[in-house]
Structures are given as structure tokens and as C-alpha cells.
Amino acid sequence: MSRPPKPHIHIEEELSSLIHWVNEYGAGYSPLVTGTVFFHEFESIHPFFDGNGRVGRTLLHIYLQTKGLPNSRLCLIEKEVLGDKELYYRLLAKTDYTGDYQELIGHFTRAVLKSYEETERRFRERDLLTSDLDELSRRILIKAKRKGDWFDQRDLRMWCENESDYRLRNRLNSLVDMGVIREKGRTKGKRYIFIDAFEQVKENLEKVREN
Numbered sequence: 001m002s003r004p005p006k007p008h009i010h011i012e013e014e015l016s017s018l019i020h021w022v023n024e025y026g027a028g029y030s031p032l033v034t035g036t037v038f039f040h041e042f043e044s045i046h047p048f049f050d051g052n053g054r055v056g057r058t059l060l061h062i063y064l065q066t067k068g069l070p071n072s073r074l075c076l077i078e079k080e081v082l083g084d085k086e087l088y089y090r091l092l093a094k095t096d097y098t099g100d101y102q103e104l105i106g107h108f109t110r111a112v113l114k115s116y117e118e119t120e121r122r123f124r125e126r127d128l129l130t131s132d133l134d135e136l137s138r139r140i141l142i143k144a145k146r147k148g149d150w151f152d153q154r155d156l157r158m159w160c161e162n163e164s165d166y167r168l169r170n171r172l173n174s175l176v177d178m179g180v181i182r183e184k185g186r187t188k189g190k191r192y193i194f195i196d197a198f199e200q201v202k203e204n205l206e207k208v209r210e211n
Helices: 008-028 031-045 052-066 077-081 085-098 102-126 135-147 153-159 165-178 197-210
Strands: 181-184 191-194
Touching: 008 031, 031 052, 031 085, 031 102, 052 077, 077 102, 085 102, 135 153, 135 165, 135 191, 153 165, 165 181
Parallel strands: none
Antiparallel strands: 181 191
């Protein structure tokens, strides 16, 4: 859907206004809501002769990644957004005409959720999450994923019977630093749990869709 850009005299003012809205008010909404509104308004401003859709979707992707959707950089969001191009352009035009963002937000939410589900499937099949880890770290992570609940040093020793406490603590701390294991408590009372970032995001997206 090609159209000429707006007169140059208005572009800077309207982009500044949009950025101000995102910075001042965007944090009050779900990142997906703010990101969708930003994308639509960027498209409406249409600052370039060509490539506005690609630039806008790239900026949306960056916004989602930096504002609370972990691992979205791994997801093919644009592919899902454009999966039904007729619907995509119809929703953009309808939002232009009515000023109602609800259906467009719903479309983007479904696209992001589907892209996360597809990415989770790819990662599970190829086991990319553990491919670069040493054998001990991989074993800990696999056991933690299977447990699906908090575990402690006693569990760790059962999973890795022949390993020293020092090596176990070292590998566990590395997994915590990587952000795939969360810890709570102190010293002997410390407990750990595997972080499924994809599952957390999907739950948040479902809440946005329900609202």
C-alpha cells in the first residue's frame, strides 16, 4: 500500500509529538499496546517515500524487546503480522478511519503470541538453549526444566552425584547470571527455579488479549 509522504514541514513536528506520547504516557500501557499505537501513528505520519512499513515494524520489534518482552528478537513477529496481508491493510485503514485501535491491537497480539509459540517450538526441537553449555551446566538446566519448581542444593547433589560442591555452585551461579535460573534466599536456605521466559510472555500476552 504505497502513498506519498506527508509534507516535510509537518513530519518532524508529528514525529516529535509521537515520541513525546510514547515517553510520557506509553509506560502506562502494556508494551504491546503502546508499540501497536506507535506503529500505526508512524505509518500515518509516513515520513519516507518507501519502506515505512518495514521501518515501522522494525521499530516496533525493538520497542517490544527493550520494554519487557524478553527474547522477542528471536521471534518472527513481522512474518505473523503480515501472514494475512489483506486483513493487515484493512485493519490499518479501519484504524485510520475510526481512531479505534482495539482490532489492530488484537491482530498484533495474536501475531506476537503465535510468533512466540513458533519460536518456542523451534528452540525445543533444536535444543538451542543448551547447545553452547558445558555438559554439567546442561545437565543442571535439563533437570531444573523437568522439575518445573523450586529446587535446592540437595536436589542438585542428587542430579550430579559425582560432582564437587564447588563445581556445582560455580555452574549454578553461571546459569543465574545468564538469566535462565532464578535464585531466592540466602546461604543454605537458597533455592532455585528454571525461568521459562517464553511461558511468562505468553501468559502476559493472553492477559492483553483477554482485556
